[in-house]
Every structure is written in C-alpha cells, then in structure tokens.
Amino acid sequence: MSAIDITLKTAANEHPIDHLLRADRLPHILCPGCGIGTVIHGYAHAIAASGIPEDNHVCVSGIGCSGRAAGYVNVDSYHSTHGRALPFALGIAVHRPELKVTVISGDGDLSAIGGNHLIHAARRNVDLTVICINNFNYGMTGGQVGPTTPIGARGTTAPEGAVEAPFNLPYLAKATGAVFVARWTILHVREFQDAVLRAMQKKGFCFIEVLAPCPTSFGKSNKIGDGLHEVEIYRERCRIENGAANIEDFDIDLVDETKPIVVGNFVDIERKIFQAHKR
Amino acid sequence: MNESREKIARQPMDLHMAQVPRGEVHVIAERCKECGLCINYCPTDVLVYTEDINARGYRYPTVAEGKETSCVHCRFCDLICPELAIFTLEVSDHG
Numbered sequence: 001m002s003a004i005d006i007t008l009k010t011a012a013n014e015h016p017i018d019h020l021l022r023a024d025r026l027p028h029i030l031c032p033g034c035g036i037g038t039v040i041h042g043y044a045h046a047i048a049a050s051g052i053p054e055d056n057h058v059c060v061s062g063i064g065c066s067g068r069a070a071g072y073v074n075v076d077s078y079h080s081t082h083g084r085a086l087p088f089a090l091g092i093a094v095h096r097p098e099l100k101v102t103v104i105s106g107d108g109d110l111s112a113i114g115g116n117h118l119i120h121a122a123r124r125n126v127d128l129t130v131i132c133i134n135n136f137n138y139g140m141t142g143g144q145v146g147p148t149t150p151i152g153a154r155g156t157t158a159p160e161g162a163v164e165a166p167f168n169l170p171y172l173a174k175a176t177g178a179v180f181v182a183r184w185t186i187l188h189v190r191e192f193q194d195a196v197l198r199a200m201q202k203k204g205f206c207f208i209e210v211l212a213p214c215p216t217s218f219g220k221s222n223k224i225g226d227g228l229h230e231v232e233i234y235r236e237r238c239r240i241e242n243g244a245a246n247i248e249d250f251d252i253d254l255v256d257e258t259k260p261i262v263v264g265n266f267v268d269i270e271r272k273i274f275q276a277h278k279r
Numbered sequence: 280m281n282e283s284r285e286k287i288a289r290q291p292m293d294l295h296m297a298q299v300p301r302g303e304v305h306v307i308a309e310r311c312k313e314c315g316l317c318i319n320y321c322p323t324d325v326l327v328y329t330e331d332i333n334a335r336g337y338r339y340p341t342v343a344e345g346k347e348t349s350c351v352h353c354r355f356c357d358l359i360c361p362e363l364a365i366f367t368l369e370v371s372d373h374g
Contacts, residue, residue: 013307015363027362032312032337037361045358187320189358227361228315 020044020054022074030065033219033227035186035212039133040069042189043104046196047075050100058101060089062109065140065214066133069104083114086121086128093127094276100129100200107134107148107209111167115147122176122205124274129199129206132169135214136254143217152255154221161255169209171247174267179204181247181267185211185234188263195265204273211252211261222254237261243268302352302367304342310364311339317356317365323349326356340365 014023021044030036047057059077061070062085070077080088085105093101103110110118110132121128137155138144145155148169149162173181180199184192192210199206213219213230224230239260244250250262291297304325311333318326318340325346328338342350350367357366 013309015307015366017363021363023363027310027312027335027364030361033314034361037363038359041358041360041363186359186361189355193358226314228319231316232319 017041017044017048020047020074021072025072028072029068031214031216033213033215033230034065035135035210035214035227035231036066036069036133038186038189039066039104039131039192039210039212040072042193043069043102043131043196044073045193046200047073049193049197050200052100052200056099058089058092058099060085060092060101060103062103062105062114063140064106064109064138065135066104066106067109083109083112083117085109086114086117086130089128090117090121090124090126094274097127097275101127102129102131102196102200104131104133106139107132107136107167107169108138108146111169111172112147119172119176122173122178122207125177125179125205125271126274127203127205129196130208131196132207132209133212134169134209135212135218136252137214137218137221139214139217143214143221148252150252150254152253153218155218156221159221166251168248168251170207170250170266173205173207173209174247177205177271178207178267179269179271180206180208180265182207182265183209183211183250183263185231185238185261185263186213187231187234187238188240191240191263191265198265198268202268204271211263234261238263240264242266300352301348301370302350302354303370304340304350304356305366305368306339306341307364308333308339309335310362311337312362312364313337313339314361316359316361320359321356322353323351325350 057075061067063082143156145158152161182195213227242264253259326340327343
C-alpha cells in the first residue's frame with residue numbers, strides 16, 4: 001500500500017489538516033496522553049487521501065470519550081445515542097449508497113451496549129467503515145471494567161483484577177462476516193491510516209480496532225503512569241502479522257508481559273453487500 | 280527508555296549517496312498538552328520541552344539547541360500528535 005501524502009500549505013498557527021477538522025474547537029476536551037486525538041487525526045488524513053469529496057463523507061459516533069470524534073471532524077457528522085451508532089450509520093449507508101459512512105466509536109459503545117448491532121451489521125455486510133477505539137475500559141464514566149478489559153487488569157469495579165474473558169474484537173468481526181478486519185495501535189500511525197484508506201475504498205463492512213491509551217482511567221488503575229508509558233508498552237510488545245489466519249489466538253493480555261500484542265491487517269475478502277432493492 | 284533503543288538496525292550500502300530530506304518544525308503551542316509522544320518518538324531527537332509554558336500550563340516541544348537542521352521531515356511527530364499541535368514542512372536546501 002502506498003504511503004499517505006497530502007498537499008501541505010503553510011500558515012503560522014494552522015495545521016495542514018485543519019480544513020478537515022473544526023479547528024475553532026481545538027484544543028479538544030480529551031485528556032493529555034489520550035489516543036483518541038491521534039485516531040481523529042488519522043481519519044482526517046485518510047479522508048484527504050481517499051479522493052472521495054469531503055461532502056460525501058459522513059462520520060457517526062456513539063457515546064463515550066470517542067463519541068466526541070463526530071464533533072471535531074469537519075464533515076457531516078452525527079453523535080448518536082449509546083450503542084446506536086451502527087443502526088444510524090446503517091440507515092444512511094443503505095439509503096444513500098453514494099456516501100462513505102464511517103463509524104468512530106469506543107469498545108464500550110460498539111461491543112457492549114451496541115454489541116448486537118455490531119454482529120448484525122457485520123452479518124448483513126453493510127457498506128460501513130467502523131473504527132473501534134479500544135482503551136480496555138469505560139473511560140468517560142470513571143474506569144469501570146468493560147467487555148474488552150483483559151483478565152487480571154484492574155478497574156474501579158474490579159479492584160482485584162477482571163475475571164471475565166474479554167472479547168477478541170477482530171476475531172468477533174471476522175467470525176460474524178466483516179470483509180476487512182485490522183487491529184493497530186496509535187503508535188502505528190501510517191499503518192492505521194492505510195487501513196482506514198483501504199476500508200474507505202472497499203465495499204462492505206470493514207472493522208478496524210485501534211488500541212489507544214487511557215491514562216486517566218485505565219492507566220490509573222493499572223499503574224500505567226501516562227499515555228507515553230502505555231504507548232511504550234505497545235512498542236515493546238506489538239508484533240505485526242498481516243494476513244494471519246489464526247486471529248482467534250490473538251487475545252490481548254496486558255498482564256503477562258511475555259505475550260505479544262498481535263496487530264496487522266488480518267482479513268481482506270469480498271462478499272455480497274447489503275443494499276436497498278430498487279423498485 | 281531512549282538509551283536502549285537502537286537507532287539504525289543496519290547500515291545501507293548506498294548511505295553516502297542518499298539525499299536526506301530536511302524539515303522545519305512548526306509547533307502550535309496553545310494546543311499542546313505535554314503528552315511527550317513527539318519528543319520521545321522523534322527518530323533524530325530534534326525536540327525537547329521548552330522552559331516556557333502555554334496558557335494551560337503545559338510545556339510544549341521546541342527544537343533542541345544545535346538540532347536546527349537535524350529534522351528529516353519523517354512527519355511522525357505530526358501524525359502521532361493527538362492535539363494536532365505540531366507539523367513539519369519540507370525545506371529544499373540540502374546543506
């Protein structure tokens with residue numbers, strides 16, 4: 001895949017990608033060290049590189065810190081109710097197939113309250129790009145344990161460590177029928193942007209999980225001092241396995257330091273997409 | 280953590296022929312929240328924290344003394360910055 005490059009323009013206090021963001025709202029509300037800003041930034045770069053006019057991009061987000069994404073991108077966007085980002089996006093994608101709908105939401109929104117919508121949107125193979133920002137907990141509400149919290153990792157509702165087996169989101173997406181499945185971290189900025197670009201150019205349900213640090217909630221409970229520390233853990237433990245077939249083995253274990261965090265573009269297949277029948 | 284990292288894993292054979300691009304770092308100080316990602320992951324260690332603070336009380340990055348021409352315009356600081364507070368522009372003179 002080609003590296004993303006955009007035309008740069010010079011200005012003193014203006015970032016070259018500011019025209020795709022609501023720059024008057026920056027600096028954003030997110031905590032120092034939070035990875036969601038990097039994901040929004042990467043999404044903006046992918047829009048610029050996609051060649052699809054900005055007016056044809058739609059961003060839908062759910063509830064949570066990552067739900068703020070829809071408020072910071074300068075394309076048509078909607079901040080939906082909790083867990084319902086996917087049904088809302090499905091409606092747009094089916095009724096207006098010429099639009100490129102991207103859902104940016106968190107692990108809690110997409111896999112917990114919206115888990116049912118996730119598996120059925122993947123089963124139907126709706127033409128959507130889903131960017132799931134996984135920070136391993138419910139960050140906005142104070143660090144409660146969620147469906148992606150690794151076994152042994154602490155949260156405010158599990159001070160002795162989580163005991164439930166977490167979701168392996170890429171495996172879930174693959175098993176339910178997604179045509180493009182990837183997992184990256186915010187450290188893999190170029191790979192992540194290429195994955196989003198690939199998903200935008202592809203027809204069908206594309207699912208990209210991005211691991212992002214949450215120093216304020218997850219980090220505080222797990223002795224991870226700041227965002228930089230968590231990104232350093234990704235740098236030390238990530239292993240890239242593009243096209244790997246055994247993604248059921250790629251559970252994330254943040255406690256056992258010998259287990260790698262496997263990232264990569266895992267699935268890229270073709271399947272009939274769900275669309276409205278013409279009368 | 281910086282000390283243990285190997286900067287170049289192997290020496291390319293055509294290294295003496297390679298044209299290294301040069302970049303110029305621009306920082307939007309008021310957006311910075313001092314997360315340190317750009318400073319820590321700059322491959323040529325161009326950036327350091329300022330002594331100064333911005334309106335919110337964060338120390339933002341600036342170019343280190345003696346590193347004014349060391350930026351290679353890899354754009355990693357730009358791409359990883361969660362606040363969109365830093366970017367590099369390519370300058371053409373190869374000095």
